[in-house]
Amino acid sequence: MRPTSSAETFPANTPAASQVFTAVLSHGPLARLEVSRRVGLSPAAVTKAVRPLIEAGYLVEGADEEARPALGRPANLVRVDGGRALFIGVKVTGDEIIGVLTDLCCRVRVARHLPLPDRDPRTVLSGIAELVEQLLAETDGPAAPVLGLGIAVSGDVDRGEGTVRYSPFLEWRDVPLAELAAMTTGLPVTVDNDVRALTVAEQWFGAGAxxxxxxxxxxxxxxxxxxxxxxxxxxxxxxxxxxxxxxxxxxxxxxxxxxxxxxxxxxxxxxxxxxxxxxxxxxxxxxxxxxxxxxxxxxxxxxxxxxxxxxxxxxxxxxxxxxxxxxxxxxxxxxxxxxxxxxxxxxxxxxxxxxxxxxxxxxxxRPLPFEEWARGAAATAIQSFITPDTSR
Amino acid sequence: MRPTSSAETFPANTPAASQVFTAVLSHGPLARLEVSRRVGLSPAAVTKAVRPLIEAGYLVEGADEEARPALGRPANLVRVDGGRALFIGVKVTGDEIIGVLTDLCCRVRVARHLPLPDRDPRTVLSGIAELVEQLLAETDGPAAPVLGLGIAVSGDVDRGEGTVRYSPFLEWRDVPLAELAAMTTGLPVTVDNDVRALTVAEQWFGAGAxxxxxxxxxxxxxxxxxxxxxxxxxxxxxxxxxxxxxxxxxxxxxxxxxxxxxxxxxxxxxxxxxxxxxxxxxxxxxxxxxxxxxxxxxxxxxxxxxxxxxxxxxxxxxxxxxxxxxxxxxxxxxxxxxxxxxxxxxxxxxxxxxxxxxxxxxxxxRPLPFEEWARGAAATAIQSFITPDTSR
DNA sequence: GGGATTCTTTTCCGACGTCAATAAAAGAAG
DNA sequence: CTTCTTTTATTGACGTCGGAAAAGAATCCC
Structure with a gap:
């Protein structure tokens, strides 16, 4: 199933880089100085953190419309290049799987359903694989690779381990879903509880930003x-x-x-x-x-x-x-x-x-489109990509 | 009121030093390697963090009884020298003030009551001053200076600002208690909500350690x-x-x-x-x-x-x-x-x-002796002394 | 064209923590 | 009694990260 080769990783795994990137991700185009104020770093540190991110293509300079301040040098706004990378989010419900393809800013590009005949982990896994395959086909090409797959499941999920400890709804116990899905899809996989996934989406891209x-x-x-x-x-x-x-x-x-x-x-x-x-x-x-x-x-x-x-x-x-x-x-x-x-x-x-x-x-x-749960799953994948650890 | 001069501060205000010290404080005598495992630092970093703390007298080497492991070099345990510094905790209730003098390990040495005729901030303040004066008199001398005063009050308290925003019980609004008490006592003052103070005591010295x-x-x-x-x-x-x-x-x-x-x-x-x-x-x-x-x-x-x-x-x-x-x-x-x-x-x-x-x-x-609330206040003072910011 | 103002970058420097190697302190083995 | 093994502690070199200060850049106002 598609070699998916590279396993591209986020440059600069320093906490500062993550903080800076997250701030830009959550709060639209920002001036470096504004970022510095928000995350409590010195302006110099922001400049240094931003550079490799721009070089890697995750950030770009210049916003569509810059609201000029009355005085002083105008800010050189920085924003995330959403099209630089794609992510897939999948929500498993009792009778169907919902999948979305999002960009790095967690904007949904494509959404797909797949009915689920039963809740056996093997069935679900092959369903996820099929959905992922469909969504990968919607990709633009190597310029915007899919860098992660997030899966949201209701129940007791250990995100760190990537296992579903107990899901009453699916009748699952101790299913190492992340490992299994990583094997079948070749993507880095994040598994989290569905409500927490939705919360992550709100925290980074929604009303909780x-x-x-x-x-x-x-x-x-x-x-x-x-x-x-x-x-x-x-x-x-x-x-x-x-x-x-x-x-x-x-x-x-x-x-x-x-x-x-x-x-x-x-x-x-x-x-x-x-x-x-x-x-x-x-x-x-x-x-x-x-x-x-x-x-x-x-x-x-x-x-x-x-x-x-x-x-x-x-x-x-x-x-x-x-x-x-x-x-x-x-x-x-x-x-x-x-x-x-x-x-x-x-x-x-x-x-x-x-x-x-x-x-x-x-x-x-906050109105919730039907694919929002899957978008939450994608948000966890984006989060995992940017900050390997679970912490802030 | 007593110059109290120096304003001794904790050496090495780096996060690592605080983490190491807190680990030793909460978990009794520890080997450096054990500390390193607990806080996730390299052994070398622990050695380097511990040295200035020993030089300053806050930590001492050697425990009373070392449980020898069967093999290898025996650990050189490090523990907090409780007698190195003292703290005062005060809890203000509706009709009395309770004060305790504790050591650096938050062990109560002396406890005192003081009836409170009314709840006017001035009355409370002079009551606190009197209680602090009494407790200072119990001190051993300059070898064990009192390094902080914690005050616990019920209600809405802004610990960062040191103000009581609103206390229905005392009928106070926006009283800058930390500032006032610092002026009258000459000590560094921490003000916090009473329940949170108790929680800090449990977190560092009790069942929450x-x-x-x-x-x-x-x-x-x-x-x-x-x-x-x-x-x-x-x-x-x-x-x-x-x-x-x-x-x-x-x-x-x-x-x-x-x-x-x-x-x-x-x-x-x-x-x-x-x-x-x-x-x-x-x-x-x-x-x-x-x-x-x-x-x-x-x-x-x-x-x-x-x-x-x-x-x-x-x-x-x-x-x-x-x-x-x-x-x-x-x-x-x-x-x-x-x-x-x-x-x-x-x-x-x-x-x-x-x-x-x-x-x-x-x-x-957990049984709660009557002076436990005041001990909680002392715990906040100790916490403020060790980690200037409110965070971990 | 100067200030004035604000944003950005550069350069230098110090602080901190890891790495790898070494020392130290025992018991075990021969 | 010597040497090995095991575990703990320390040392010093090194790299990285972030801050301070100063310079540079871009704009408006006069």
């Missing part, structure tokens, strides 16, 4: 949460972290599949909403979209279900804010399709349950 | 929580963090002073327990200890109050574990006096509400 403490809350089939504290994504000592979906918001609430009562997910998860709408309206629902349709039509029982879901999510976010005091919480996920139905309740519940100035936390939403 | 991710939960008048993530104490973007006391565990629960319902603190805080025991038994209680006494006597209503309190605390801890996945949770605080009355409930509620392997988190208790 420049923040050291924020949270990403995903609303969909499950309710997940990625946390960035002290500038680093929280992984958890035992493979569990960010389980906002299983924060209890009502000990008398509905039973959750985790065995507990009144988890956020048992109230606001997709399955829970469908079940509750059915109970409230008596309508038989065969598809999640139908619950949403009922609420949109104004059926009171359905609307109330969404309202309660919003309240649960708002409380969950308040819990995160009370414990960690993030600067921002970014709500995302497929569930945002129903955002208008519970936006108010999320906000109200958050403000009520947030303690003191935790309520100042900036809670915002 | 060597861990990068853990939590300290304090049970007492309030329910607080200090979090260490990625090896650093979480401060929160808006001055709020670790507010486990205001995590909602029962939306139908009793009203909390924060305006919300069913907070952990509204169920398990001291005032809440007293109120609930009164409601359950009808006995008029004039002192918190009486509630405990009733429960100890086996009065069913009182016991149930404690049981519910334990359940609330256990749920709160589970929430922390679900979100952050700490390696360990350390329960401490005056409320532990009643630990036998709710230990089981804490454990049960934790195990039930913890999601998946989050239940593997090591939850343990």
């Amino acid at each position: 420049g923040l050291t403490d924020f949270a990403v809350v995903t609303v969909g089939a499950g309710i997940g949460c990625g946390l960035v504290v002290h500038g680093r994504v929280v992984a958890g000592a035992h493979g569990v972290a960010g389980e906002i979906g299983h924060v209890t918001v009502d000990p008398a609430g509905p039973l959750c599949h985790c065995g507990n009562r009144g988890c956020v997910e048992a109230i606001a998860g997709e399955a829970a909403i469908v079940r509750q709408v059915h109970e409230a309206t008596g309508v038989r629902l065969t598809h999640p979209g139908e619950a949403l349709a009922l609420a949109r039509e104004g059926v009171a029982g359905a609307r109330e279900v969404y309202a309660r879901a919003g309240e649960a999510i708002g409380r969950g976010i308040a819990t995160v804010a009370n414990l960690l005091g993030p600067e921002r919480v970014i709500i995302s996920g497929e569930g945002l399709a129903a955002y208008d139905l519970f936006a108010e309740q999320i906000r109200d519940a958050f403000v009520t349950a947030a303690f003191g100035s935790a309520a100042q936390c900036d809670v915002r939403t | 060597g861990l990068t991710d853990f939590a300290v939960v304090t049970v007492g008048a309030g329910i607080g929580c200090g979090l260490v993530v990625h090896g650093r104490v979480v401060a929160g973007a808006h001055g709020v963090a670790g507010e486990i006391g205001h995590v909602t565990v029962d939306p139908a629960g009793p009203l909390c002073h924060c305006g919300n319902r069913g907070c952990v603190e509204a169920i398990a805080g001291e005032a809440a327990i007293v109120r609930q025991v009164h409601e359950a038994t009808g006995v008029r209680l004039t002192h918190p200890g009486e509630a405990l006494a009733l429960a100890r006597e086996g009065v069913a209503g009182a016991r149930e109050v404690y049981a519910r309190a334990g359940e609330a605390i256990g749920r709160g801890i589970a929430t922390v574990a679900n979100l952050l996945g700490p390696e360990r949770v350390i329960i401490s605080g005056e409320g532990l006096a009643a630990y036998d009355l709710f230990a089981e409930q804490i454990r049960d509620a934790f195990v039930t509400a913890a999601f998946g392997s989050a239940a593997q988190c090591d939850v343990r208790t």
Whole structure:
């Protein structure tokens, strides 16, 4: 399967180079002096760090439009040449694999689906290989090589080892996915938890850029949460972290599949909403979209279900804010399709349950295209390429 | 007030020196090679970092008892000379100031109380000055100078600035406490939130030594929580963090002073327990200890109050574990006096509400002598002395 | 064409940490 | 008793990285 030869690596593996590059990556075209201010290096150090990056083609000088300052020598802006390198991100779900081809700036170029007949690791692996093959065919040529493959899987994933320790959804245990995928594709592979991958994408390329403490809350089939504290994504000592979906918001609430009562997910998860709408309206629902349709039509029982879901999510976010005091919480996920139905309740519940100035936390939403999860996987690959270690 | 002259500083302000010293401080006598393994430096670097520290007297060679390995050259253990320097820690509560004199290893030598007639910053400041004066009098002489003063205050404290931004308990706003105390005492002053200070003490000298991710939960008048993530104490973007006391565990629960319902603190805080025991038994209680006494006597209503309190605390801890996945949770605080009355409930509620392997988190208790809060303050002073910046 | 101002680069230098070699301190083996 | 093995500690050469200061560059304003 395609020799893929070289294994091109990032020049200058010094922390300073990574910092400088990351700053330029996250904050668009920047003057060297501005970079120096941001990362706390001397201007001279920035000049020296930038040079090899320009020589290698990762950075280029000159921006499209330079907003001239009134005084002094105009800045010589530096930006990342997105087209210099490509990455592939893959998200494995229960019934399909989604893959994207992105550039170095994590902009999606091509997105592809592949249905998944079963969840056997071999099946998934060959599916990934096929998807990667398809995406590689979309490449421009050797000028923009594909430098990494990121794979996002739900569950307990050890990114350092590149193994899936336990994924209830896929029914996997201790699958050395990175190693296997590297063998079949010949690419450097990064494997991470799906929510953390999405969080990395937000941290580097999204609404978390420049923040050291924020949270990403995903609303969909499950309710997940990625946390960035002290500038680093929280992984958890035992493979569990960010389980906002299983924060209890009502000990008398509905039973959750985790065995507990009144988890956020048992109230606001997709399955829970469908079940509750059915109970409230008596309508038989065969598809999640139908619950949403009922609420949109104004059926009171359905609307109330969404309202309660919003309240649960708002409380969950308040819990995160009370414990960690993030600067921002970014709500995302497929569930945002129903955002208008519970936006108010999320906000109200958050403000009520947030303690003191935790309520100042900036809670915002971010629409999530279907390929966003795969893009998160690509972001982890880009991160691995630039900074070999997991740390900042 | 006592010139205090010199302002002795830590030699070698390089990160490596701090890391080496901290490792020796937290993990008793260590061989240089062992230090090198722990902090990831080369043996040569450790040798070079240790030398100036020995010359300055902070480290000494040779331990009391060296467990000889069977083979090879025996290690030349290095440990901190606790007596080389002293620190003062002060905790300001509503009605008194507690001060301790500790050595460099944060071992308490002397502890003193001082009643506080009112909460005016001037009164508190002169109280601190008096307490510091008393503790300075216990000093051995110039061989063991007092090198720092740590002050712990509840509320929103900016450690970097050394200001109390807002303390509801003291009714303070924007008091530049570090600056003021430095002027009156002539010592380098560190000001921090009380729970965070306690957490620093655990991180460096207690059950959190060597861990990068853990939590300290304090049970007492309030329910607080200090979090260490990625090896650093979480401060929160808006001055709020670790507010486990205001995590909602029962939306139908009793009203909390924060305006919300069913907070952990509204169920398990001291005032809440007293109120609930009164409601359950009808006995008029004039002192918190009486509630405990009733429960100890086996009065069913009182016991149930404690049981519910334990359940609330256990749920709160589970929430922390679900979100952050700490390696360990350390329960401490005056409320532990009643630990036998709710230990089981804490454990049960934790195990039930913890999601998946989050239940593997090591939850343990740690008795907390009354001067422990002040010791935490001293720990922050020691930390500031060794590492000028707040980071690791 | 001078300042004035701001951004960038150059040059020098010191600090720090690794590498590789060496020394040191034991017990084990013969 | 000598030599080998094993482990720990130290030394000094070397390279790298980042900072300080000064010079250079590019623009606007006067």
